Amino acid sequence: KRGNTFFYASNFSLGANLFFALNKRLADMMNAFPHYDVSMKEIHHTQKLDAPSGTAISLAEDIIARLDRKQAWIEGDSTQPEAIGIVSERTGDVPGYHEVVYDSEVDTLRISHNAKNRQGLAFGAVLAAEFTATHHGFLSMTDLLGF
Numbered sequence: 001k002r003g004n005t006f007f008y009a010s011n012f013s014l015g016a017n018l019f020f021a022l023n024k025r026l027a028d029m030m031n032a033f034p035h036y037d038v039s040m041k042e043i044h045h046t047q048k049l050d051a052p053s054g055t056a057i058s059l060a061e062d063i064i065a066r067l068d069r070k071q072a073w074i075e076g077d078s079t080q081p082e083a084i085g086i087v088s089e090r091t092g093d094v095p096g097y098h099e100v101v102y103d104s105e106v107d108t109l110r111i112s113h114n115a116k117n118r119q120g121l122a123f124g125a126v127l128a129a130e131f132t133a134t135h136h137g138f139l140s141m142t143d144l145l146g147f
């Protein structure tokens with residue numbers, strides 16, 4: 001209303017945001033195949049306090065919005081058919097690893113994003129700041145990346 005600008009992202013890494021888009025597309029496709037169950041795993045450094053990470057929660061919520069058979073996510077392995085289990089590990093100095101797995105009796109599909117360092121987050125934040133300088137309103141990485 002006041003002409004101000006706000007840029008929001010749960011993760012500023014370009015690779016992670018491409019992974020978000022791929023995750024959404026795959027979930028759209030997998031909605032037609034209920035014999036695949038979906039689960040997630042995320043790994044971060046030992047200093048990370050939240051578990052699951054905000055990135056993992058965003059991925060899970062994007063899946064829930066697209067899979068009719070999933071209504072919630074839970075921390076850890078899930079035995080509930082309507083819930084996505086998110087296994088969180090904290091080890092070493094891992095900047096961030098996220099994996100989404102669709103598993104059936106006959107095969108497994110797996111997509112993942114592995115941050116090698118934090119430079120990708122910094123680069124994405126700089127791109128977001130530059131984008132914000134020439135755009136107005138409530139913005140996100142979807143606006144910046146054009147999808």
